[in-house]
Structures are given as structure tokens and as C-alpha cells.
Amino acid sequence: MKRRSRGMSPSTAGGQAPDTNGAIAGLLRDLAAVQTSRQSRWGYERAAEAIAALPAPIESFVRPDGSLRKIPNVGPSSTRVILEVLAAGASPTVQRAIAESGRASEVEKGRALRGTFLSRAEVLAALGSRRLKGVSLHDYRGDLQMHSTYSDGSQTLDDIVTTGIARGYAFSAVTDHSHGLAIARGVSMARLAKQHQEIDRLNRKHTRRFRIIKGIEANILADGTLDMTPAERRALELVVAAPHSALRSSADQTPRLLAAVRARGVHILGHPRGRKYGVRAGVRADWDRIFAAAARATVAIEIDGDPRRQDIDHELARRALEAGCLFALDSDAHATDEWVFAETAVAHARLAGIPAERVINCWPLEFLLKWAADRSGR
């Protein structure tokens, strides 16, 4: 299928088979964007989400008689689009709807914001591919970006221990939003002290079985400083610094991110672009300069595995690898069923050819804690 020439979103990642699921999800998003009724827009969006989340290529859902097996949340009009694409590599229905809407340029803009996102089927293909070298799920010891009920997450610290142990992890960092980010119910220093008492209690209870690392997701302000003072940051074992503002700005923000990676006590540059699937491209910057500075400072570059983020993607990650960077592969989970997002991050890392030694989630706990303490100047 010549998807690129037809403008159907995602690229074929790292020479993998074409991502038909991603392409179809993109077309259904296009169709949603030109609907006049809210209900039909919602219907196509829900179908797009269902296709992007399928665990196998859509081709495997076709019955011998050419019809499509029932897929939850995918109705008859979405099914027609899918069958058109499978038959001809394009959907006349979608093309017609776009032409008739007179909103082709808007659709084009949406498409540009969906590049290099992997569908779930593509994630699983990358995880299972023998051709791809580098980090595998087997090497992965723990997640380093995660939110609890102390900020905008729904999981308690107990849930985090239970889920971590069930997944075979040795550790997990809890990185609630810092106090500067009110919109995400940023945690005050007083609440953080309470959280740390609870973590100490849990860590004592699960010694040598599972370790919660005391972390924070600090907010990178417009000038590159963080919303926590260096003294406040010293209360933490792990600081993820991430941008949450000016993510739609077209201005160059290299100085902002350079200041963040050079700030004392930062361990991870979290979701470096702040992009969102189909919504915004995120920060614009000279990434090679940022990666060089991060490599010099031994700050890990994050691949955030939230399917809507996938930030950074495998293409940028390859450049960070060449610059000599360390990486953190995280779920950014706000609920226990989102831990699986770490797999999306691992898939991007595999497509970028990142070896396990460069991934701090794959380091033995003692080594990781020692590195973190050195960086904090503790």
C-alpha cells in the first residue's frame, strides 16, 4: 500500500510492515474531523481508537468471505472505510467527505500531527521482532514516571507496589506533579513529606522485593528554570523535569530545554516535546544540541510511552542515541491499567536500536540509586 503518497498518516517504522491499523485510525480521525454532528464525530473517533488499539494487524480480522469480524466500537460506516482501504489502499468515502466538507487544509494539519505514532499492533510487532536489536521487555526492571493519588493519578502507593510486583518489576518511581502545576493537582511539599513517610513504610515492608523510588515530575517553566527550588529537589531521589506549557508555540525553545538539562539535580528530561497525537506538535528546538548537552550532563532522555504522547519517538531517539544519551522508558501511568504503556516506550527504543545498558530502567536498583544520588549531589 502506498500510504505516504496518499497522505495516510503513520510512517512504516524501522522497516517494519506498513502499519495499516495506524493508517486506518488516521483516516477515521480525518472523517471525524469533518463531521457536523457531535455524535458521528464521537463515533468515528471511538472507532479510530479501537483500531489503533487492536493487538494484531487489521488484515487478520477479515473473514474468508471478505467481511470483517466484529470489532467493539467499530460501526458499519467505519467498517466500510476499513474494507475500502484493505481492498484498494485508499478510502474514496473519506476522500469524498473531506472534499465535500471544504475543510481539507484542517484535515491536512491533523495528519501532520500523527506522524511516527505506533499503533498497538505495531508496538507488539516491534517487541516481538527478532530482527530488531537492543533493549527488550525482558531487560526492563521498573518504571520511572508514574502518578499516584497524591497528584492526578488514581492509583494508591499500595496499588503501585502490588502492580509492580505482579509485573515482575524490582522498583518503580512515584513521580507526582510538583506544586507549581496546579492544573494537575501538583503536590505540596507538606503532602510530599507525608508521601515519603508512606513510601518508607512500604519500602521497609517489601525490602529486597520491591522498592518505591521517591520522585517528582517537576515543571519546566518558560525560562527553563524548574518550579521547585534546588533545596526542595534535594528531598527527592529522582527528578523528572518536563514541559507542560508553550507546547503549541512555533518559537524555538532550545534555551529553555538546555537550561532544564543543565539544572542541578535533574535526572530525566520527561516527554521532551510535549506533543499530543493529532492535537499539537509540541516544543520546537534544536534537538541535537539538547541531546549533546543531556549526554554531557548524564541526564536521561525519556521516551514517554503513553500512546497519545510517544515522546520522543524512535526517529528522534536514534539521534539521541548517536549523541551518547542515556534513556528512561516510562509509562507515565496515572492508573494501574496504564502500566502497559511502558511497552510502547520499549517498542520505540527497539526501533531506534537502543541497547539495554543505555536504559536506566534496566539497571540494577543499587546502581540506579547510586547514579541518581550522584546526580543530586546527595
Ligand SMILES: [Zn+2]
Ligand atoms: Zn507531564
